[in-house]
Amino acid sequence: MCRWTASVAHLRPEPALGAPAAAAPPGRPLPLPSAASLCLACFTLLLVTSGTATGACAPGGRNEPLQMLASGVNCSWTLERHTRSYNHLEGDVRLRRLYSANKFFLCIDKTGKVDGTRRKNYAESLMEIRSVSVGVVAIKSVSTGLYLAMSKKGTLFGSVKYNPSCKFKERIEENGYNTYASLRWKHGGRQMFVSLNGRGKPRRGHKARRRHPSTHFLPMLPS
Template identity: 35%
Template structure:
């Protein structure tokens, strides 16, 4: 409303009031009470544009709050400034602070030194500061300016006390199973107002779900918990998710790695060098490894999953067993080591010999085998013809011999592999570990001819394949005992 309209409204109301009180019409009132009307006009003129400016405010629990209040559009004198409050602690409106014309202050109803006058009477500012705000101090605060001759003018200020949440993520480690369980819980504790809590699941959106609940505490704070639920399958182990807590005062993002416990699975033993071997098996939590020997009186020396043979000597011949275990179960595998003392070219399977399988992950997966008639192909389920001796001739060069057939694996210049009684240069293979940890075997006598199996497990010509193809990739492993 414009100042002119305010003036007209004020004058009209006062004149109507006067007419009703004395039973006269407006014209008579104007004639008989000219002096009174003059005062009315003066009063309306002085209050037409008066305004009290105040701003709602929010403050953190325990911090100080500034309540701004200023009088505008008047030249009247301030006789006093009165502050009243209606809070969660006391819903009845009460005066708690008074500022006199001379700047002196008066405390009432308990706040005491927690209230400070930070305004300026001369500048018509009635602002105050409330120290160490509590949740109970939240409410409506009213600032009243008493003017002469205009009278009182006031404004209401809403004060909100915010309490940041304490964000906690509790970990779970369920055992792999088929029933839905809690995988983790994310808490936003004791916040005011309640925080928003949710999960970012990424690619796991269709595998997991969440449930959220609220608990309201007597002091007005709220605890929100969001539970992450899912069936604890091995696929979820070590997958990353994120809990997000949003509040007026903060946003927290907590990364979480899902942990699923399960016993160790199939154990494989790999040769890192002629004198070093390690067993590899998947299990959670962390596995404990032990190596033992049933045919050797010497106690094996090992570090974690790695077996260390001190030197190439027949003293270390025998069967070695690796056992991996956690509190949910165990798994074991074995390898047989044999070091030949007599070295003859006619029997080149000398030095350290490993009884193992060569597995090609093509088609349904095949183990290489050398039959009695010298034919070579793959079989899905290992047979006695799949057990091979892989022996080192020099660094990076090996020979391969069938345990049952006692034939050496050799490749001719056409890239065709066969089992042969007589060992020759065509029976030497360059062994190379690829980036995917599979080995490739290429002929030393005929470069770039690779040992390979087809999708049906048949032998492929070495000249028609390349090292990057899956059909040339073999994973060494030992026959297992459990």
């Protein structure tokens, strides 16, 4: 890119910084720039053009590569790294039936009772799972309109109004099932999970653990 073949005349030492440049003898052309100076100029020009083309140096909304180079500022460090946005996840709604590893579908009846059923197409087991923030969901029964909620003591119930007790942290486990832990409440520093025991009855959140099959749910598409 910057190939330059220096002649013998160009191998003499350059004048010291600040010293006046020697005048060329009469009748002789001025000496050409050295190979190092020419390569440095090419490299500077390459930086300027590449920064302008890619928009890498755009302080204040416009490209100012020459001013940046003149001030000695490194363009690569003047750009702020923007945090990746996950706002597209907020408000996402899925219609699912939460099928537990114990072979029960989670349901909420009109009285607010949370239970498990083996009936596949049971109306009260169809849930609306809405993302309220990254990794946090609200679960609502489509037929009853009640939100799944957990009390401070770890009891599951259906809430008429959406409130902080209705927020659950959704996590995909290694076996492909999901777990749902209360975002608001903990017991002794431990998370409390939505859980159905072997008889399909809800367990207290503080008695469930992440590795227990009773806390594992598979969100199934409604048939």
